[in-house]
Amino acid sequence: MDTSRSYLEPSSFSKKLAATIIIVYTVITLIPISWMVMTSFKNVNSAISYPPEVLFEPSLEGYVNLFTNRSRQSQEYLDSLPAPETWYEELVRSREMVITGPSKFLGRYSNSMIIGFGSTFASVFLGALAAYAFSRFRVPLKDDLLFFILSTRMFPPIAVAVPIFIMYRKLGLGDTHLGMIILYTVVNLSLAVWLLKGFMDEIPKEYEEAAMIDGYSRLQAFFKVVLPQAMTGIAATAIFCMIFSWNEYAFAVLLTQFNAQTAPPFIPTIIGEGGLDWPAIGAGTTLFLLPVMIFTIILRKHLLRGITFGAVRK
Amino acid sequence: MSKIKIVNLQKSFGDFTAVKNSNLTINDKEFFVLLGPSGCGKTTTLRMIAGLELPTSGEIYLGDEEVGMLRASERDIAFVFQLFALYPHMNVKNNLSFPLKMQGYSRSEIKTRVEEAAKLLRIDHILNSNISSLSGGDRQRVALGRALVRRPKAFLMDEPLGTLDAEFRELMCLELKKLHIDIGATTVYVTHDQLEAMSLADRIAVMDGGEILQADEPSVIYNKPATKFVASFIGSPGMNFISIDQGISNEQSTLNIEGTNFNIPKQYEISKGKKNSFGIRPENLSLTNEGGLKGSVFGVEYLGSRKIVTVKTNFGEIKVKTDISTSVKINENVQVKPSNDNIIIFDGETDKSLKSEFVN
Numbered sequence: 001m002d003t004s005r006s007y008l009e010p011s012s013f014s015k016k017l018a019a020t021i022i023i024v025y026t027v028i029t030l031i032p033i034s035w036m037v038m039t040s041f042k043n044v045n046s047a048i049s050y051p052p053e054v055l056f057e058p059s060l061e062g063y064v065n066l067f068t069n070r071s072r073q074s075q076e077y078l079d080s081l082p083a084p085e086t087w088y089e090e091l092v093r094s095r096e097m098v099i100t101g102p103s104k105f106l107g108r109y110s111n112s113m114i115i116g117f118g119s120t121f122a123s124v125f126l127g128a129l130a131a132y133a134f135s136r137f138r139v140p141l142k143d144d145l146l147f148f149i150l151s152t153r154m155f156p157p158i159a160v161a162v163p164i165f166i167m168y169r170k171l172g173l174g175d176t177h178l179g180m181i182i183l184y185t186v187v188n189l190s191l192a193v194w195l196l197k198g199f200m201d202e203i204p205k206e207y208e209e210a211a212m213i214d215g216y217s218r219l220q221a222f223f224k225v226v227l228p229q230a231m232t233g234i235a236a237t238a239i240f241c242m243i244f245s246w247n248e249y250a251f252a253v254l255l256t257q258f259n260a261q262t263a264p265p266f267i268p269t270i271i272g273e274g275g276l277d278w279p280a281i282g283a284g285t286t287l288f289l290l291p292v293m294i295f296t297i298i299l300r301k302h303l304l305r306g307i308t309f310g311a312v313r314k
Numbered sequence: 315m316s317k318i319k320i321v322n323l324q325k326s327f328g329d330f331t332a333v334k335n336s337n338l339t340i341n342d343k344e345f346f347v348l349l350g351p352s353g354c355g356k357t358t359t360l361r362m363i364a365g366l367e368l369p370t371s372g373e374i375y376l377g378d379e380e381v382g383m384l385r386a387s388e389r390d391i392a393f394v395f396q397l398f399a400l401y402p403h404m405n406v407k408n409n410l411s412f413p414l415k416m417q418g419y420s421r422s423e424i425k426t427r428v429e430e431a432a433k434l435l436r437i438d439h440i441l442n443s444n445i446s447s448l449s450g451g452d453r454q455r456v457a458l459g460r461a462l463v464r465r466p467k468a469f470l471m472d473e474p475l476g477t478l479d480a481e482f483r484e485l486m487c488l489e490l491k492k493l494h495i496d497i498g499a500t501t502v503y504v505t506h507d508q509l510e511a512m513s514l515a516d517r518i519a520v521m522d523g524g525e526i527l528q529a530d531e532p533s534v535i536y537n538k539p540a541t542k543f544v545a546s547f548i549g550s551p552g553m554n555f556i557s558i559d560q561g562i563s564n565e566q567s568t569l570n571i572e573g574t575n576f577n578i579p580k581q582y583e584i585s586k587g588k589k590n591s592f593g594i595r596p597e598n599l600s601l602t603n604e605g606g607l608k609g610s611v612f613g614v615e616y617l618g619s620r621k622i623v624t625v626k627t628n629f630g631e632i633k634v635k636t637d638i639s640t641s642v643k644i645n646e647n648v649q650v651k652p653s654n655d656n657i658i659i660f661d662g663e664t665d666k667s668l669k670s671e672f673v674n
Contacts (some may be wrong), residue, residue, distance in 0.1 A: 206399035209366050212386045213393045214413035214460070224412075228403040 033289075040282030047278040061095075062279025064088045065272065066105050066287075070097040105284060108266040113291065114177050115262055116246040119184035123241045124234055126185070127192025128200075132222060134193070135200035136208075146197075149190045157187050158250045168255055177260045180252070184245035192237050199233025200226070235302030239295065246292050263288050316377035316467045316500060317342045318363060323372035325358050332358040334524040335372070340468075340517075343498045345491075347511040350521035351547070356504045357472055359521070363502060364470050365389045376467055387416075392461030394471040398453050400445045406432075406456050407441040413464045431459045434496070450478050454486055458493070468500040475510060487513055508548050512536070520544045538658075538673045542665040545593050545658065551622060554599070555660070556592040556607070556629040561585045562659055562668060569659075572607060572628065578657045579672035589662035596622060596635040598656045601642065606651030607632070611642045625650050 010018075039047050041058040070092055078098070084090040092099050134142060164183065165174075173179030203226060211221035227234070253265040267284040270277050318340040325333040333355040340346045348356040361367040363374055365386030374382040381389050392413075400409050410428045419427070432438040435455040440448065448456065454474060461469055475483045475490075491514055494501055505511055511518050512532045519529035520543075528540035539545035539553070546552035558571060562585040569576045569592065578592075601623065609627030616638075623634045623642055632650050642648060659668045667673050 204397060204399065206395045206397055207401065209386070210393065210395060210399040210401075210460075211412070213364060213366075213389075213391065214464070215387045215416035217385075217387060220416075225401055228401075 036282050037286050038282075039278055040286045042279050042282075044272060044277065044279060047282070059091075059279075060088070061091060062277075062281075062283035064091055065277055065280040066270065066283040067103055068092070068099045069101050069103050070095075071100050072097050103270075104266065105263075105270075108261055108263045109287070111177065111256075111260055112246065112262040112264075112288070115180045115184065115260065116242060116291070118177070118181040119188065119245045120238050120241040122181060122185040123188035123192045124196075124238050127189055127196050127237060128227065128230065128234065129222075130189075130193045131196035131200045132226060134197050136205060146194070149193055152186075153190045161251065161254055164251075165254055175256050175259050175261075180256065180260050180262070183251060183255070184241075184248060188241040188244055191240060195237045195240070196230065196233050199230045203229050232302045235299040239299055242295055243292055317375075318468055318500060318502065319373075319375040320359070320363070321373040321375070323359070323362060323374065324370045325355075325362060325367060326370045332524055333362070333369075336524075336526050338519060338526060338529060340500060340502060342500055345494050345501045345503065345514055345516045347515035347518045348502065348504045348521060349506070349508060349511040349518050349547075351506055354521040355524040356506075356521050360470050360472055360502060360504045363468075364391055364393050366393075390464075390467045392464055392466040392469050394457050394461050394469065394474045396473040396476050398457040398474075400453060400456055400460070402445050404445070405441070406437065406443050406445065406448070409445065409456055410441075410459050410463055413460060417464070427463050428459075431462045434462065434493070435459050451482055451486065454478065458490075462497070466499075468502065471501065471503045473505050474503075475507075476505075483510070490514060508550070512548075520547060522547070537656075538667070539593075540667060542591065542593070542660045542667075545660070545667075549595060551596055551633045553593045553595050553658075554632045556594075556632070557662075558590050558592050559588055560590070561588045562590060574605060574607070576652060576657075577655045578659065579655050579670040581659065581668055581670045582674070583661075583669040585659070585661050585668060586663045587661075590668075591660045591662065593658040593660055593667075594652055595656065596633045598652055598654055599632065599634040599650055600653040601625075601634060601636055601640060601648045602651045604649060606649030608647070608649055611644055611646045611648055614642060614644070623648075 038054075038056075040062045041060070042053070042056050043059045043061045046053050046056045047062075068088070073096065075096065078093055078096065081093075081098070084093055089099060133139060134146060139145065168174040168179055168183075171179075173182070207225045207229065208218065208221040211225045212218060216224060247264065248262075249264045252262045256262065256265070263284065267281055267288065268276075270280045270284060272280065318338075320336055320338040323333055323336045323338075324331065336355075336359065348359060350356045358367060362369050362382075363376075365381070365384060365388070369382050372382065373380050376389060376391065386393075401412065404412065407428060410431060411424045414424045414427060428441075429438065432441055435458055437452060437455045437459060440452060445453065445456070457474065475486050478486060487510060494514075503511075503514060515532055517529060517531055518535050520527045520535060522543050528535060528544050530538075535544060536548055539548065542555065546555070556571065558569065560569075562581050562583070564581065564584055566581045567578060569578050571592070576592075607627050607629065609625040609632065611623060612626040612631060613624040615622040615624075619638060621636050621638055621640060623636055623640070625632050625634060625648060627650065634650055656672065658673055659670065660666065661668055
């Protein structure tokens with residue numbers, strides 16, 4: 001009998017099995033994403049060809065179409081124009097079109113950025129303050145208040161879409177960045193408070209007491225001593241909040257049209273000639289994926305510790 | 315450095331009174347220990363002096379200033395926590411300079427002070443280390459250093475040696491004592507460990523149930539305990555008590571127990587009732603063949619140089635500290651006799667020691 005490993009350590013067979021399952025699962029979940037990325041590099045014809053093309057000649061047409069508005073012109077008109085100055089102009093002309101201006105995509109994308117990061121920051125900041133208060137102070141009806149905060153997530157947010165729609169119209173918050181930031185912050189805040197309270201509870205109160213004795217006010221102690229130690233929780237909470245507000249579709253469709261429209265409701269409406277412009281949609285979603293991916297990768301280290309937090313005492 | 319005075323201090327948490335009407339004066343440059351079992355109110359008292367808890371009533375004077383209701387940050391005291399509470403996201407140097415940064419000292423002044431404290435505590439070689447990489451003893455020294463750099467009016471320490479292992483605790487005890495002699499800072503130290511208290515303190519206050527029972531020098535606390543609790547809590551093992559069903563009269567100097575007359579110090583106080591107790595330390599008892607209280611040996615503990623023999627008598631178990639050469643067997647019949655008149659009579663109604671030639 002092999003006694004070189006401990007009973008707690010899994011056998012090499014189960015390790016291999018686990019690895020296999022994870023690899024298979026990863027491949028399955030990656031299929032739609034890789035198809036999306038592939039579509040973004042196809043041209044309009046190969047994107048809708050049947051049978052689907054797995055091997056194709058890559059083209060940046062989708063990306064060019066995503067960022068520009070174009071109009072079809074006659075060959076004579078195109079010939080009368082001076083030679084194209086850039087590669088993308090050349091690409092558009094080869095399709096017998098000219099660029100008439102930039103598309104709305106960049107604007108929608110930056111709306112997503114402003115609203116996504118804005119509401120994430122607001123949720124985490126307000127959540128951290130509330131969590132700290134719930135964790136440290138004798139708040140009257142603390143348990144009821146915490147339950148009340150949690151209960152706001154017991155129904156799907158869209159269930160209150162109609163009252164919110166009316167309220168936003170009366171308050172003039174419809175189709176504004178501020179309105180969307182407030183809305184997403186409200187939805188995320190209950191999660192933020194609950195997650196962060198768990199982390200705050202784990203930080204011994206002696207740290208703030210030490211800081212207060214060292215001459216700092218409670219608020220200064222909170223920023224200088226408590227927050228740095230709650231970084232793990234803050235990172236995990238920020239990722240969850242970011243993913244929600246970045247991906248949110250229903251409220252964005254309902255409450256935004258022009259000024260504050262985010263990318264999710266915009267991307268599926270990209271229409272080319274004779275139907276949806278699939279490569280442009282693919283390009284839009286691929287670019288849309290990047291910020292959350294980068295954000296998560298940066299905070300990944302904290303996220304892993306955040307999820308397993310409390311399992312092992314330091 | 316300043317003197318600390320507590321007047322009629324009281325602290326309640328809801329229905330529970332943690333500290334009852336306490337009065338204390340801690341002299342300038344004194345090493346003062348608050349000693350008692352857990353839940354006796356010693357930590358609450360310390361936290362009130364620090365400003366981490368506000369008193370329900372009463373006053374706290376730091377020097378001449380009444381600070382009872384001031385915030386911790388406004389009191390100019392330093393606190394060493396049991397778990398050290400070193401900021402884990404900063405290195406040693408930043409931990410030490412953290413209190414100074416708030417006070418707006420110049421960069422060079424902070425550097426000098428930190429280096430000075432580090433040198434004094436012999437942690438100058440680890441200034442750039444992370445807190446998590448330090449041993450318990452080094453963490454302890456950094457915690458002391460963080461208290462030292464500010465040169466506060468007083469040091470408050472809440473069981474700072476509680477988490478160290480026994481061997482290291484002894485060493486740190488010596489270091490603390492030496493440090494106190496070197497810098498002469500008023501120090502209030504909380505512990506439940508009587509040996510720590512005895513070896514460190516200039517004076518000790520013994521607390522129980524939120525009350526200060528006695529505050530005096532260690533030798534007085536040990537030899538002339540004010541109450542039965544103090545007598546049993548201090549000393550290892552604590553004092554033996556023998557219940558007696560007789561009152562004590564003035565000038566009485568013998569006591570008849572089970573037909574044997576025992577010499578006691580001349581009493582100067584009359585007992586309130588007839589149920590009193592006779593207290594004697596284990597080292598003041600000896601085993602004999604006749605003329606003592608009859609009993610049988612129940613257990614023997616070897617302490618290296620001494621032996622503790624537990625004798626079961628009609629008055630309960632009595633512990634006797636004897637010479638190592640004394641040989642006794644379990645269940646052997648022996649008699650226990652006081653070897654001197656170092657005896658204290660405790661009043662059965664108040665649990666206080668009665669005044670005598672010995673206790674005055």
